[in-house]
Amino acid sequence: MIGSLLARFRQFRRRRRDQRRLEALSRADAAAMAGQAPPDTARVLVVRNDSIGDYLLYRPWLRRLSEELDRRGQRLTLVANALWGPLARAWDADLFAEIVPVDFGRFTQDLAYRAEVLRGLGGRGFGEVVYPLHVREPAAENFIRFLRAPVRVASQGAHQAGPWFAALNAGYTHLLPSTRAVLFEYDRNQEFFTNWLAATAPSEYPGPAQPPGGAAPLRLPAPGPAAAAPAPPYIVLFPGASARQKRWPARAFAELARELHARYGPHYRLVLAGSPADGAHARRIAQAAGPAVPLDNRCGQTDLPGLAALVAGARLLVSNDTVAAHLAAQAGTPCLVLLMGENYGKFFPYPPALLRAPCRCLFPPSQEARFARGDFTPPAHDPAIQRITTARVLAATVELLDVG
Numbered sequence: 001m002i003g004s005l006l007a008r009f010r011q012f013r014r015r016r017r018d019q020r021r022l023e024a025l026s027r028a029d030a031a032a033m034a035g036q037a038p039p040d041t042a043r044v045l046v047v048r049n050d051s052i053g054d055y056l057l058y059r060p061w062l063r064r065l066s067e068e069l070d071r072r073g074q075r076l077t078l079v080a081n082a083l084w085g086p087l088a089r090a091w092d093a094d095l096f097a098e099i100v101p102v103d104f105g106r107f108t109q110d111l112a113y114r115a116e117v118l119r120g121l122g123g124r125g126f127g128e129v130v131y132p133l134h135v136r137e138p139a140a141e142n143f144i145r146f147l148r149a150p151v152r153v154a155s156q157g158a159h160q161a162g163p164w165f166a167a168l169n170a171g172y173t174h175l176l177p178s179t180r181a182v183l184f185e186y187d188r189n190q191e192f193f194t195n196w197l198a199a200t201a202p203s204e205y206p207g208p209a210q211p212p213g214g215a216a217p218l219r220l221p222a223p224g225p226a227a228a229a230p231a232p233p234y235i236v237l238f239p240g241a242s243a244r245q246k247r248w249p250a251r252a253f254a255e256l257a258r259e260l261h262a263r264y265g266p267h268y269r270l271v272l273a274g275s276p277a278d279g280a281h282a283r284r285i286a287q288a289a290g291p292a293v294p295l296d297n298r299c300g301q302t303d304l305p306g307l308a309a310l311v312a313g314a315r316l317l318v319s320n321d322t323v324a325a326h327l328a329a330q331a332g333t334p335c336l337v338l339l340m341g342e343n344y345g346k347f348f349p350y351p352p353a354l355l356r357a358p359c360r361c362l363f364p365p366s367q368e369a370r371f372a373r374g375d376f377t378p379p380a381h382d383p384a385i386q387r388i389t390t391a392r393v394l395a396a397t398v399e400l401l402d403v404g
Contacts, residue, residue, distance in 0.1 A: 018138075022164045025142045028111045032118035033146040037125030044069055045121070045129040045149070046096075047079040049104040049140040051242070052304070052323040053347060054185060055084045056330060058132070059092060060218065061189040065130075065196070066095040072202065077124065087304045091221045108139040118143050127151065128200070132192045134178060134185075138164045145171030151200060155192050174199045182345045182376070186218070186354060217356045218330040223309035230296055234269035235260065235401075236311055238319035239285055240278035240299075245382045246321050248338045248393075250281055254288030255390045256318065260397065261293045268401075269296060273310055273324065276300035316400055318393065320385075321348065325359075332356040334400045338393065340383045341367040344376045358403060360396055362388050 046065070048055060062078075069076050075097040080088050085101030093099075100121070106113050121143075128151035131141050136157045144152055145168065153174040169175055176195040183191065237257065241247045257270055272282045272295055282299040289295060302310055304323075311317055311324055312331035319325045321339035328335035329350050334357045337348055341363040349361045363371070364383040370376075 018162065018164050021139065022142070022167065024111075025114075025139060026145075026167075028114060029118060029143040029146045032115040033122045033143065033148075035119070036122035036148050039127045039148050039150055040125045041127035041150070042074050043077065043124060043126045043128075044074050045077050045079065045124075045126040045147075047129065047131050047141065047144070048133065049079075049081050049102070049107075049137060050133055050135075051081065052084045052087070053326045054133075055081070055088070056323070056326045057185040057218075057347075058189050060186070061132075061193045062092065062095055064193055068197065074128070077126070079121070084304065087308075090305045104137075104140055108137075114143075122147070128153070130196065131155075132189065132196075134158055134188050134192070136160060136165070136168070138168055141168060144168075153196060153200065155195075184345060184351055185347055186351075188346075216353070217332075218354050219356075220308060220312065220327065220331045223305075223312045223331070230269050230271050230298075230310075232269075232313060233267070233315040234271050234296075234313075235397075236271045236273050236314040236317045236319075236324070237285075238273050238317060238322065238324040239281050240274040241320040241322045246340060246385065247281070248320055248388060249386050250284040251288050252386070252388075252390050252393070253285045254290075254293075256393055256397070257285065257289045257293050257295060259390065259394045261289075263398070264401075268315060270294065271296045271298055271310070271314070273302070273307060274299040316397065318397060329355060329357075329359045334358045334403070335360070336393065336396050336400060337361045338385060338388055339363060340385050341371070342378050342383065344371065358400055360400065362392060362396060364388055 048058065066076050076095065077098045077100065078088065078096040079100045079102055082101040082103045085099060088099055102117055107117060126147060126149045129144055129147050129149045131144055131154040134155055134157050136154070152172045153176065154172045155176050156178045159180060176192060176199060178191060237253055239247065239250065239253045260268065260270060272285060274282060276299065279299045282297050286295045286297060298310065307324065308327050308331065311327045311333055314333050317324060317328040317333055317335040319335060319337055321337060325335055325337045337359065339348060339361060350359050364385055364387040367383045
């Protein structure tokens with residue numbers, strides 16, 4: 001009884017907080033978009049505020065969308081999360097007429113920055129805006145309601161509810177259906193693209209140049225030379241992750257490095273990779289591994305294209321659930337992914353048809369027991385990734401290295 005009352009009170013406070021935020025952002029968005037240019041039907045805006053891995057699984061469908069817009073005589077402007085904006089410039093510049101990188105963490109909190117971004121977008125005069133995310137973020141997409149674009153398209157998404165989503169949904173001219181079943185993110189993007197085609201194709205264009213079709217192995221662009229790349233062959237260990245609970249412990253990575261060095265010695269160089277924020281974590285691993293284990297610490301020394309090149313040249317990647325694992329899977333580099341499995345089927349495991357090299361996943365024992373029973377629903381609590389033992393990881397690593 002008390003627990004139920006507390007839950008209702010928390011829900012009430014959350015709704016009040018969301019309502020106040022909706023009102024504040026809506027006032028700011030309306031003011032910033034007041035001086036919009038007239039809509040130009042030839043200009044289409046696509047907004048993606050999600051993470052790097054999401055973008056990697058969207059790239060094939062962004063290409064299909066770009067090709068379709070080109071066929072219709074339209075030009076694409078991509079609003080990109082600033083995290084992966086440089087990657088989009090390096091790999092996909094042929095797909096859009098313009099890219100607008102946005103720091104979405106700042107965009108949702110700093111109203112002055114938000115207004116600056118929105119005035120720039122409003123001044124372009126878009127005829128269509130597309131928000132293709134399945135898990136929608138209301139603070140990021142709220143401004144779309146105030147665009148004067150005659151066509152405004154979003155996914156019904158993950159069926160998120162509440163007054164804010166009701167207001168957002170009312171602002172779209174097309175709210176595309178989405179299945180409630182768990183789909184791999186590549187397939188989710190295909191679902192959106194297929195429904196977008198059906199909803200927006202002009203009558204004089206009865207269908208796309210080629211239907212969506214079946215999946216083919218994913219490929220990254222040919223990597224450029226990585227700055228000061230290690231001499232092959234080498235193994236990349238990627239110990240970072242966006243959330244602490246997704247990181248396999250530093251002591252476990254250190255123990256794995258010792259075991260790999262003892263087993264393979266000079267045959268494989270061991271490289272630590274990550275962002276500048278992973279530097280302290282990497283130093284703890286090197287210290288725990290000891291001076292007898294040569295670890296080449298590259299954390300913070302590569303940009304995203306450089307990281308992609310580093311991963312593409314590796315014999316094997318051992319990584320947490322993060323961007324490096326997606327880069328390996330799409331570069332054709334064998335990889336071992338250590339993850340909690342709370343979103344099983346959405347990002348990992350990859351469907352075999354999309355892979356050109358083995359991509360094996362290891363989960364905590366509690367998760368693997370649930371999966372064996374056919375239970376893939378999100379767990380009530382975060383699974384303990386530290387329960388994945390070094391022995392299991394070493395055995396899987398050896399197996400992947402010895403293949404072929």
